[in-house]
Amino acid sequence: MRFWKWFVLAIIVVSTLGVLSSVVQGKQLVFGYIMPGSDPWYAYARDGFLLAAQKRGVNVIVLNSDYDQQKELANIEDLITKKVDGINLFSFNPDGAQIAAQKCNAAGIPLTVEMSHIAEGPGKVVCDIEFDWVRLGEMIAEYIAEHYPGEKVLEITGLIGQGPIDMLLSGLTGKMKELGKNELIGIHPADYNREKAMNVMQNMLQSGQEFTVVHVSNEDMAMGVLQVLKDAGKLNNPIKVISNNGSPEGLEAIKNGELQATVSTSPGVEGVVCFEALYRHVMGEKVPEKILIPMIWITKENVDQAVAWKADEKAIELVYQTFEEFKK
Numbered sequence: 001m002r003f004w005k006w007f008v009l010a011i012i013v014v015s016t017l018g019v020l021s022s023v024v025q026g027k028q029l030v031f032g033y034i035m036p037g038s039d040p041w042y043a044y045a046r047d048g049f050l051l052a053a054q055k056r057g058v059n060v061i062v063l064n065s066d067y068d069q070q071k072e073l074a075n076i077e078d079l080i081t082k083k084v085d086g087i088n089l090f091s092f093n094p095d096g097a098q099i100a101a102q103k104c105n106a107a108g109i110p111l112t113v114e115m116s117h118i119a120e121g122p123g124k125v126v127c128d129i130e131f132d133w134v135r136l137g138e139m140i141a142e143y144i145a146e147h148y149p150g151e152k153v154l155e156i157t158g159l160i161g162q163g164p165i166d167m168l169l170s171g172l173t174g175k176m177k178e179l180g181k182n183e184l185i186g187i188h189p190a191d192y193n194r195e196k197a198m199n200v201m202q203n204m205l206q207s208g209q210e211f212t213v214v215h216v217s218n219e220d221m222a223m224g225v226l227q228v229l230k231d232a233g234k235l236n237n238p239i240k241v242i243s244n245n246g247s248p249e250g251l252e253a254i255k256n257g258e259l260q261a262t263v264s265t266s267p268g269v270e271g272v273v274c275f276e277a278l279y280r281h282v283m284g285e286k287v288p289e290k291i292l293i294p295m296i297w298i299t300k301e302n303v304d305q306a307v308a309w310k311a312d313e314k315a316i317e318l319v320y321q322t323f324e325e326f327k328k
Contacts, residue, residue, distance in 0.1 A: 048271025
């Protein structure tokens with residue numbers, strides 16, 4: 001089954017779907033887009049959002065929170081003051097997403113949250129667009145159990161305390177315990193920073209702890225880990241590396257046999273979906289309360305099936321078709 005069929009089937013529709021209202025007359029729509037940091041994933045997601053906005057003739061104010069909770073809050077308040085027509089928040093903290101929802105609700109500004117996992121509370125969002133983070137962790141555990149049974153595993157992860165990472169780790173540790181095929185020797189945060197990931201790997205090699213499989217929570221960090229292992233003469237002999245995201249850099253590492261496997265997803269498509277959910281809501285159409293972006297395992301054997309990170313016209317048209325499916 002192709003990715004886009006999976007995409008349609010992976011949507012969780014919680015609300016009743018309606019009909020698009022008439023176009024807003026005499027007003028240039030302005031949306032706010034808040035990104036959490038400078039990681040390449042966030043840039044591709046932003047660019048997908050901007051491409052979709054250009055297609056619809058919507059202006060966008062882009063703000064970066066630089067992994068700072070107070071700056072994220074200031075960005076929300078700034079956009080509310082500017083009276084934008086809608087906000088898309090890519091947060092790094094579930095509580096921050098909930099606070100943003102409360103503030104936007106009070107201001108009457110629709111809010112979509114992107115890959116953020118909003119905490120419980122009174123704040124409501126138009127749509128929550130993310131992955132099934134727990135399932136992603138389970139997928140990683142299952143892959144390791146199938147391909148490397150009996151081997152010891154190291155986890156180099158992103159930001160501990162960030163909702164998606166906490167959920168991924170929950171799925172990973174729970175499924176590993178259930179399967180009983182591998183031992184997880186440690187979970188080390190590297191904050192989505194390549195240099196920090198390299199330092200973690202260097203320290204682990206020097207520690208003398210035994211492990212032969214490493215999962216790294218994104219490929220920007222994984223590239224640093226691969227370099228450390230290559231320099232130490234331990235890459236694939238005995239230490240294998242898997243990751244997730246399916247970045248252009250990661251796919252090249254898959255092709256040349258350095259990275260063993262990754263989970264392919266597309267931040268560009270993600271950005272287009274976020275824009276369309278917000279735009280269609282503003283235009284009067286009912287949209288799902290939650291959309292889960294599908295995930296596909298990629299190895300050297302099926303690397304050609306990976307989903308491109310950069311959104312293009314074809315991706316936009318396919319997202320349009322997906323939203324039309326909601327009406328059926």
